[in-house]
Amino acid sequence: MAQWQINLAVVCEPYWVPAQPHWLGDLDGTVAIVKGNTTGPSLSLVERGSGYVVAACGEYVLVGTYFSPNRSLAEFEIFLDDVRAAVCRQSPRAVIVLGDFNAKSRAWGNPTTDARGRAVQAWALLSGLSLLNRGNANTCVRLSGGSVVDLSFASPAVARGVTDWRVEEEVETLSDHNYIRFAVSSPSSAADPPRGSSKFPRWALSQLDVELAREAAIVQRWASQGEDGEGTSVEELAGRFRRSLTDVCDAAMPRARRCPRQRRAVYWWSSEIADLRAASMRARRLYVRCRRRNGVDPALETELQNAYRQAKKTLQLAISRAKDVGREELLAGLNRDPWGRPYRVARNKLRGRGAPVTETMPPDLLERTVSALFPHRPAHVPPAMASSSSNELEASIPLISEAEMDVALVRLRARRTAPGPDGVPGRVLSIALEYLRGRLRALFDKCLSTGQFPKPWKTGRLCLLRKEGRPSDSPSAYRPIVLLDETAKMFEKILASRLVQHLEEAGPGLSEAQFGFRAGRSTLDALNALRALSAEAVASGDVLLATSLDIANAFNSLPVETIAEALKYHRVPHYLRRLLEAYLRDREVLWEGGDGRLYRRRVGCGVPQGSVLGPTLWNVGFDWLLRASLPPGLSVICYADDTLITARGKNFEEAARLAQVGAAIAVDRIELLGLRVSVSKTEALLFHGPRRGPPRGARIVVQGTEVVIRPHMKYLGLTLDGRWSFGPHFAQLAPRLENAAAALGRLLPNVGGPGSPCRRLYAGVVRSMALYGAPVWVDALTARNKILLRRPQRIIAVRAVRGYRTVSWTAATLLAGDPPWELQAEVLAEVYRYRSSLRARGQVPSADQTGKIRALAQRALIDRWQVDLGSPVAGSVTVDAIRPHLKRWVERRHGVLTFRLTQVLTGHGCFGKYLHQIPRREATPSCHECGAPIDSACHTLEECAAWGPQRHDLVAEIGGDLSLSTVVRRMLDNERCWSAVASFCENVMSLKEAAERAREANAHADSIRRRRSGGRRRRYALVPPPP
Missing domain, CATH: 1.10.287 (Helix Hairpins)
Structure with a gap:
């Protein structure tokens, strides 16, 4: 595809369909549509079925098909009906159907017509499609002959634009099928204009010369002396400072140029x-x-x-x-x-290096998307929140302190974010401020004193991110991110700190029901607040009905007038309020279109996306909803814009009536704020005790729409159910964890690959996914939930220790030093409870205090783990060896596990006992080297005469006691002993593996021992082992 610059391709019978955005497969994995280049319209899934997949790309709809030649004619006709229905659903769009039909007809070059061929001809006629095949060149070539079974169809309008349809007979495909190529042109599909230099400056940060940057900053400081007079406006000062930073960047590194994308060879090409x-x-x-x-x-x-x-x-x-x-x-x-x-x-996180989404979207779709995401609305009259006495002028305005500049600089150096419209990276800004700090501080002070926010700092670069699972032609399929200048974000950080400090110290502060975007609060606090309400209700014999409200395009729709009124209510100092109101006025977003032109749109409402101030301003503006006077039994829990209304009642009917009242109050107040509730996304869940569940078909009415009471509901990353059992949560989480563990495990081969630090890191990735919300669900860990957690833990632990896939969960986690996740969840819960108790008393937990509590909990975890290992169900060899030294094993700072060392520590490897009992590749468990009746890891380590010389060297280093527990104890003593044991295992096990491979290759060996494709081995596995 790269060689011929193919845009789209249909692949039949791929080895597998990668989970990548440019690959879309059918339900069976037998056909896929692939987007070859990263420019042009994106590829989006329309629908998929068994043997076909439908995708949209720009103005075209592509249908990929495959039907096996081994299936019946009746099944083939049903398949054609399904594909025809899918094609008809796309009418009147331009449709192209490509695939392997395994049907023959004279109409497309075969010498004869079979029943399938006649069915396809009738199908194409009914579907209104035209055949694109030309000539009689065989598309499938085998030693027995060739045939034309790969067909191309298109709607008549597209067929007229098809040119150069041909079968590439002389090109090597390493397959029985030949490539088919053709081009499609239409008046509306003109060639993409050549992409020149970007309208937004960018520099090659990897080529930054720090010394040149410092020298350029010194020059700028010297050149600007005397220019920034008292009469200079903040707009002009901000413009000059931006130009100075541009000059520093130009002096310190070359500009990143947008060159035509070169075709990249695959990693194995030579x-x-x-x-x-x-x-x-x-x-x-x-x-x-x-x-x-x-x-x-x-x-x-x-x-x-x-x-x-x-x-x-x-x-x-x-x-x-x-x-x-x-x-x-x-x-x-x-x-x-x-x-x-x-x-x-x-992890399916690799993004192409193509053009931004705004440059590849059709202009009309881009206009609709931007208009929907950043709506223009008439001036809004917010509800009265503040009294007339709240507008008091301050005698003096506090200027920017050195401490505030230091805090903002620390955040700037710590973050590595994409630059704004000026293209200046944060790293360069931090270097330049070593010499231009006073100049920028003076500019900040002038903004405070004049109440003006420079226009360049209110202009952001728009980036659209595609949401998975949404139709590509819908504005809801895109998430907007607005990139702002790093200089502006520094100033916003200072303003946000002052605003938060006022809310917390002077007030009125934010409602306790708001848990989002606030220091010291998290989703766990919101979930535990909900659980406390439900526990109190259930303990009293009541029920609690929770209704989740979704606010449409919340952050982009909150009116500026609402925020301004809320700032007055919270008695924000006048100087700060004046500056924030200027900050919210006359904002713009910029983007570069596919034609290379720069477009802009005025943003008249909403909190600025991508800003530092935006989250705090949202909390301020939305706080009026949370201060509503509610009837008894009603309460509100909010995390950012996720609003949950809870209603407590003696039974479901009473709770439902109260919930409808509460939802009506919340919806009315949300609309008064200038926002809109998306009722179609509203969910409801009843928390109840035994035999107090909702009646069948229970529902409530919100804004005239019926909302079904569901058995479970997704809230803040957890799937909640009415009894807080978390069964649905773990049932949905387990496949995700297993897929993530398997995907990362493919990067961790037993031999070679990354070392132990990387393996532990990847195990931590899966563990962090599993333990999210642990303080909330740790008390609900039933035996089944524990099993669901242990499966993915075993998968990633086996890969971390380079073990056989048959190694048990107990042995794998013990070798990896990764305690059971249910025990680690209790540690997280203990630390969370400690921090929550301190915050409840008005104290801020320090890092040292939290560290001590975590260390105590970790020690208790090791003790409990050691007790649990006293009666292992599996992996007893490993447990008996390591359990006496568990604490030392987990806390050791030396020694890495190798593939062959793990074989000895687990007993799963090239041992007669293992090969006989588990994979059934040996008729007896005897030792081939010395003839002993049982060949185990302990036999190999302690007794087998074949390994006398290797054992002599090992004994000289660690002593004569070679029991596995003693060997582990000596390995933990120092690096030298560990290396001696690892060397013994490497030498001995490599020789045993070589001998096993030789026995497999022996044509006269027992049939179960010879290496085969797997069919006979699987059949033998069904036979019970001999006594």
Whole structure:
């Protein structure tokens, strides 16, 4: 695709369909649509079924199909009906259908027509599609002959624009099928204009010369002396400071230029493979041309066929070896950068280097999206919140202090965010402020004294992020991010700190029901507040009905007038209120369109996206809702814009009536604030005791819309149910954890790959996903929930310790030093309870105090884990060896586990006992080296005579007691003993593995021992082992 610059392709029978945005597959994984380039319209899923997938890309709808030749005609006709229905649902859009139908007809070049061919002809006629195939070149070529089974159809309007349809017969595909290529052109699909330099300046930060940046900043400080007089406006001062930063960037690093995207070769490509591919294509071309002569020279045809098969096989082997080498290099690179490209691919976080979304979207869709995300509304009259006496002028305005500048600078250095419209990176700004600090501070002071916020600092660059699972032609499918200048965000940080300080110390402060965007509060606090309400109700024999309200486009829709009125209510100092009101006026967003032009839109409402002040201003403006006087039994819990209304009643009917009243009050007040509730997204859940659940079909009415009472509800990242059992939560979480563990596990091979630090880091990634919300659900860990947690923990732990996949959960977690996640959840809950108790008394927990509590909880965890290991269900060999030294094992600072050391510590490896009992590849558990009746890890370590020399060296280092528990104790003593044991295991186990491979390769060996494709081994696995 890269070589021919293909935009879209349909792939039939792929090995697998990657979970990437540019790959879309059907339900069975038999066909996929692939977007080849990163420019142009994005690829979005329309629908998928068994054997077909429908995707939209710009003005076209592409349908990929595949139907197996081994299925019946009746099934084929049902399949065609499903595809025709999918095509008809896209009318009148331009549709292209491509795929392997495995149907033959004279209409597309076959010598005969079969039943499937007649069915396809009738299907195309009913669907209103035109056949694109031209000529009679075979699309599928086998040794037994060829056929035309890969078909192309399109709606008539598209068919008229199809050019150069052809079968690439002489191009090597390493498959039985040939490539098919064609071009589609229409009056509305003009070529993309060449992308020139971006309208937003950018610099190559990787080439930053720090010394040059400092020198340029000194020059700017010297050149600006005397220019910033008293009569200079803040607009002019801000413009000059921006130009100074631009000059510093130009002096310290080159500008990043937007060059035409070069085709990147796949990671395994090389000149050697290019030569082998050319040779294979040359052999294929000679063979195909000879076959066209219809057997004129059979001997020559056979010779050319053999030559082609040999060239093809050589190419395949070279590609396979190159992939192995490339993969090893990629995985080895994880030691330097654990979050690099392999990790992003595994976690489906790799983003293409193509043009921004705003440059690839159709202009009309882009206009609709921006208009919906940043609506223009008439002036709003907010509800009266403040008394007339709240407008008092201050005698003096506090100027910016050095401490405030220091705090803002620390945040600037710590963050690594994309720059705003000026393109100046935060790192360069922090360097420049070593010499321009006084100048910027004077500019901040002038903004405070004049009550003006510079226009350049109120202009942001718009970036749109695509949301998964939404139709691409809907504005709701895009999330807006507005990038602001780093200088502006520094000033916002100072203003936000002053605003928060006023709310907390002078007040009136924010409602206690607001948990979002506030220091010391989190989603856990909101969830525990809800749980406390439900627990109190259930303990009294009542029920609690929770109704979640969704506010449409909340942060972009809150009127400026509402925020201004709220600032008055909270008695924000006049100077700060005046500056914030100026900050909210005349804001703009900029973006670069696909034609290279710069577009702008005025933002008249909402809190600024991507700003530092935005979250705090949202809390201030939304606080009026949370101060509403509610009837007894009603309460509100809010996290940012997630609003939850709770109603307590003696039974469901009473709670439902109260919930409808509460929802009506909340909706009315939300609308008075200038916002709108999306009723279609409203959810409700009843918390109740035993036998107090809602009646079948229970529902409430919110704004005239019926809302069904659901058995569970997603709230703040947890799936809640009416009994706080968290069964649905873990049922939904477990597959995600297992997929994440399996994806990261593919980056952690047993031999080679990244080292122990990276493996522990990836295990921590999965663990953090699993333990989110632990203080809330830790008391509900039933036996089933624990099993659901242990499965993914075992998967990632086995990969972390380089173990066989048959290693038990107990042994894998013990070797990894990763205590059971249910025990770690209790540690998190204990720390959370401690911090919450201090905050409830008005104290702020320090890092040292929290660390001490966490250390105590960790020690208690180790003690409990050691007790639990006293009666292991599996992995007893590993447990008996490590349990006596558990604390030392977990806290050790030396020694890494290797593949062969793990085999000895687990007993799962190249041992007769293991191969006999688990994979069933040995008829007896005896030792092939010395003839002992049982070949186990302990036998290999202590007794087997074949390894006398290796054992002699080991004994000389760690002593004569080679019981596994003693060996582990000596390994923990120092690095030298650990290395001696690891060396013994490496030498002995590598020799045992070589001998096992030789036995597998022996044609006269027992059939169950020989390496096979797996069918016979699976059948043998069903037979019980001999006594």
